[in-house]
Structures are given as C-alpha cells and as structure tokens.
Amino acid sequence: MNTKEIIELSEQYLMRNVGRIPIAPVRGAGARLWDADGKEYLDFVSGIAVNALGHCPQSVADAISWQAHQLMHCSNLYYIEPQAMLAKFLVDNSDLDKAFFCNSGAEANEAAIKLARKYAKLTYDEKKFEIITAKNSFHGRTLATVTATGQPKYHKGFEPLPGGFKYVPFNDLGAMEEAIGPSTCAVMLEPIQGEGGINLATFEYLEGVAKLCQEHGALLIFDEVQTGLGRTGSFLAYEHYGVEPDILTLAKALGGGFPIGAMLAKEKVAAAFKPGDHASTFGGNPLACVAALSAMQELLYGGAVENAIAVGGYFFNQLKGLATKYAYVKEVRGLGLLLGMELSIKGKPLVDACMEKGLLINCVNDYVLRFIPPLTISTEDVDQALAVLEEVMAAYKPE
Numbered sequence: 082m083n084t085k086e087i088i089e090l091s092e093q094y095l096m097r098n099v100g101r102i103p104i105a106p107v108r109g110a111g112a113r114l115w116d117a118d119g120k121e122y123l124d125f126v127s128g129i130a131v132n133a134l135g136h137c138p139q140s141v142a143d144a145i146s147w148q149a150h151q152l153m154h155c156s157n158l159y160y161i162e163p164q165a166m167l168a169k170f171l172v173d174n175s176d177l178d179k180a181f182f183c184n185s186g187a188e189a190n191e192a193a194i195k196l197a198r199k200y201a202k203l204t205y206d207e208k209k210f211e212i213i214t215a216k217n218s219f220h221g222r223t224l225a226t227v228t229a230t231g232q233p234k235y236h237k238g239f240e241p242l243p244g245g246f247k248y249v250p251f252n253d254l255g256a257m258e259e260a261i262g263p264s265t266c267a268v269m270l271e272p273i274q275g276e277g278g279i280n281l282a283t284f285e286y287l288e289g290v291a292k293l294c295q296e297h298g299a300l301l302i303f304d305e306v307q308t309g310l311g312r313t314g315s316f317l318a319y320e321h322y323g324v325e326p327d328i329l330t331l332a333k334a335l336g337g338g339f340p341i342g343a344m345l346a347k348e349k350v351a352a353a354f355k356p357g358d359h360a361s362t363f364g365g366n367p368l369a370c371v372a373a374l375s376a377m378q379e380l381l382y383g384g385a386v387e388n389a390i391a392v393g394g395y396f397f398n399q400l401k402g403l404a405t406k407y408a409y410v411k412e413v414r415g416l417g418l419l420l421g422m423e424l425s426i427k428g429k430p431l432v433d434a435c436m437e438k439g440l441l442i443n444c445v446n447d448y449v450l451r452f453i454p455p456l457t458i459s460t461e462d463v464d465q466a467l468a469v470l471e472e473v474m475a476a477y478k479p480e
C-alpha cells in the first residue's frame with residue numbers, strides 16, 4: 082500500500098482517538114525512517130523517546146527472534162526466567178529493590194498508585210490515600226493516571242474522575258508544603274516534565290519534596306517513563322539530583338521498541354503487595370523481557386548514555402546558538418537528549434515545515450519544540466537536523 086491507501090484504510094477503520102500526522106512509516110533503521118512512498122526521514126521523535134537505540138536495534142531484534150522460537154507467552158502463574166533476569170538487572174542498576182512488569186507507562190503508574198495506597202493503608206490508616214501530583218504533569222491515559230495528570234485538557238469529557246488526587250504548581254516548594262498532610266499517601270512527580278514542556282525540577286525542589294514526604298509519611302514516586310533509561314545522560318534522571326524515590330516507574334525505552342513497562346519499589350514498600358493484589362496477563366511476557374534485557378544491556382554497556390551526554394551537550398549548545406538569531410525563541414532547556422526550545426509562537430508550523438524537509442520533531446504544550454533523537458545519534462545527524470531547523474526558522478515569518 083502507498084501512503085494515501087494506508088491513510089484511507091486507517092480513517093475508515095480506526096477510531097479517531099489521536100490526531101495523526103499524514104505520513105505512514107513502514108521501515109526504520111537507526112535514526113532513519115522510510116514511509117510507504119519511499120521518502121526518508123531523520124527521526125528526532127523516536128517513537129516519543131521509545132527508540133533510544135534507534136529503530137530495529139540488531140541485538141534486540143535477534144533476542145526477540147530467538148525467544149519467539151522458545152517461549153512466546155507464559156502465564157504469570159508460573160516463574161519466567163527472562164522476567165527474573167530483567168528484574169535483577171533493573172534492581173542492580175537502580176536504588177530500588179523489587180520489580181513489577183506491565184505493558185505501558187500508564188500501567189506502571191497505575192500500579193504505583195495502587196501500591197502507594199495499599200502501603201499507606203497497611204502502615205497507617207484508611208484515611209491516608211491522597212496522591213499529590215504537579216500541574217502540567219503527564220502520567221498516562223487510564224482513568225486513574227489521567228486524573229493524576231495535572232492538565233485539565235486531558236480530563237475533559239471523562240468526568241467524574243476518581244477521587245484522591247490533588248495538584249500543585251511544579252517547582253513550588255511552598256505550595257507542596259501547604260498541600261501535603263496526614264491524608265497524603267504519596268507525591269508523584271516527573272524529574273523533568275516531558276509532555277508538559279521539558280520543565281526541569283530544581284535540585285532544591287526535589288530535595289525539599291523528599292524531606293516533606295519523609296516528615297509526613299508519604300511515599301515519593303518518580304515517573305521516569307520519559308526521563309529514564311539514559312535519556313537525560315544518566316541511567317535514571319533522579320541520579321542527577323541525588324534524591325531517591327520509594328517507587329519508580331519506567332516504560333518507553335525499556336523494551337528497545339517492544340512494549341513493556343515496569344514499576345520498581347523499595348523492599349518495605351513492595352511488601353505491601355500480597356499475592357492477588359495486582360497483576361497483568363501480558364506483564365513481564367518472555368518476549369518483552371528478553372527485548373528489554375538486551376536493550377538495557379546495549380544501552381548501558383554499549384556507550385549510549387555517554388553518547389547522550391556528549392552529543393546532547395553539543396546539540397544543546399548549537400540550539401542555544403540558533404536561539405539567539407530568532408526573537409520568537411524564548412528558551413532552550415533540557416538534559417542529555419531530552420531537549421526543548423520554547424517559542425513565543427505556536428510550534429506546529431515549524432514542525433510541519435521540518436517534516437516536509439525530512440526531519441521529524443514534535444511540539445509539546447503548543448509552544449515547545451521537543452528534540453528526542455535516539456541516544457545513539459551522531460553529531461553528523463544532529464548537524465543535518467540543525468541545518469533543516471535553521472532553514473525552516475529562517476524562512477518562517479511569524480504573523
């Protein structure tokens with residue numbers, strides 16, 4: 082099928098629950114994508130931070146292919162070797178002690194919410210169930226995680242929302258101090274808000290929130306679905322801050338392109354889940370776990386994180402240089418290869434013009450261009466992307 086045919090078929094048979102961009106990628110390798118008409122794109126969206134090793138990394142493809150001939154699926158009623166190995170890998174490379182596997186970021190956060198509530202009930206009392214999240218956050222699309230998401234635009238039309246969530250402005254320690262209390266069972270934050278516009282938590286904020294959590298017997302949950310797994314130049318973004326969470330959620334890059342999510346917790350918190358409390362038929366599926374294990378081994382031992390630091394630093398400085406030339410650029414910010422350029426104009430026309438010229442980027446919160454290439458991206462590819470961006474920015478005349 083060509084692009085037109087794929088779009089027609091999709092429009093006829095798929096629900097219109099997402100606004101789609103009219104290209105139909107059919108093949109990918111590294112940082113490159115090809116659509117059904119053979120047009121090549123340099124991909125700085127990476128499946129929204131999923132393809133951290135680029136498209137179709139060989140080791141992950143080989144691992145999936147091998148496992149597909151051994152055992153494709155097996156119930157969690159039984160013990161699954163790759164699941165245990167992946168849990169060990171994540172525990173060994175984090176400050177958490179136990180893992181639960183699921184299939185997406187929303188499910189990982191849903192599990193975190195349930196675990197936090199269960200822990201508070203067992204440790205304190207029935208009245209300690211409230212979860213505080215930040216305005217502008219993004220935690221997923223299930224009913225609980227969309228409620229946790231501190232952006233009213235995602236709530237609209239789905240009311241009544243589940244109770245027990247409270248929102249505070251991000252990076253405002255005073256507001257957190259006012260909101261937290263005996264009914265707070267957890268605070269859930271992204272160390273860097275991704276969908277909210279690449280907003281970095283300050284060091285003082287995360288340290289202050291951790292202290293408040295301790296004082297009030299509330300758990301600290303870090304949603305690292307987007308920031309985790311090398312994206313910011315450390316395996317986990319919380320390492321930059323030196324503040325450890327009680328619960329950590331992961332997904333996106335974990336499977337090297339294969340769907341998998343994880344919720345990790347400290348031993349004493351994890352112990353609140355008893356057999357029967359939570360489960361997922363596909364969570365921790367053998368195929369997903371071997372994909373994740375090979376992806377994480379390559380990511381940590383193959384130089385991707387070091388590359389994210391080096392190339393991310395170069396890219397950041399080049400974007401800063403570009404920013405000085407255009408009055409409509411307000412700020413360039415980010416860490417590693419999670420970078421944003423905030424504009425005073427809407428970013429969509431720039432995103433569309435870049436796409437025309439073969440560069441995929443996207444825009445969050447309407448005004449922030451987001452750059453999330455594979456962590457393995459080369460400086461040559463960054464230069465190619467910058468050349469397209471510069472051409473587009475130079476040609477753009479804001480009204």
Ligand SMILES: Cc1ncc(COP(=O)(O)O)c(C=O)c1O
Nearest residue numbers: 185186187219220221275306307
């Ligand atoms: C920080 C964060 N949490 C949770 C999610 C939801 O993940 P998923 O789409 O895999 O459910 C996202 C997705 O963008 C995210 O960025």
